[in-house]
Amino acid sequence: MPLSEEELRLLEQMERALVEEDPKLASTLRGTAFRRTARRRAIIAGVCFAIGVAVLMTGAVARITVLGIAGFVVMLGSATVALAAMRGHHAAPAAADPRAAHPSxxxxxxxxxxxxxxxxxxxxxxxxxxxxxxxxxxxxxxxx
Known part of the structure; x- marks a missing residue:
């Protein structure tokens, strides 16, 4: 069951109070799940990159251009995902700082x-x- 508007407002106030009172604790609490997710995403992207290299080389050796291009695309996509995960671009701004997500x-x-x-x-x-x-x-x- 989703939270009501009043409950969401109270939760946001409690999060802000925690960040203001103890920013180190707040950053520690919010960082562990995101780091774990980012690490998992980077590992999966690394495996996909290796698969892309294998597909690219198979396409080059077998002289199948489409297979080589597909391998390159897989490599490019997985490298992009891995770099974004390592830099933390996939973390939601509201989770990083509830105040930063406000449009104004x-x-x-x-x-x-x-x-x-x-x-x-x-x-x-x-x-x-x-x-x-x-x-x-x-x-x-x-x-x-």
Missing amino acids: RGFTVIDGGRRTKRNRGSNGGSFMERMEERWRRRREHGGF
Whole structure:
């Protein structure tokens, strides 16, 4: 049974809170399944690449041009899939960062006729201000 709109909204809020409170834990939790899937996809693509090489060589030795072209296409497709899996292009953006998947991320929002910039962090400061604040907190609490 699919989640209701209210349940999806609550789940998204909990995910955002987890990312804000403990980004290391959130990245650890979300990364394991995607890495495993990407690794599996890369291994399968490697096997398909080897099969493509065998088909290409068979086509070249038997002088069957269509078979050689088919082997090359299999090699090209599997290499593309393997590279994409290794680079992580197949990971869903919503799973990587729920806030990044929102279509208005980084754009201005017209609110009652006034243009406002979306708030990027919990305190809304610039990147450098947020980094300086984190550094101050780390020094005060003694360590990383």
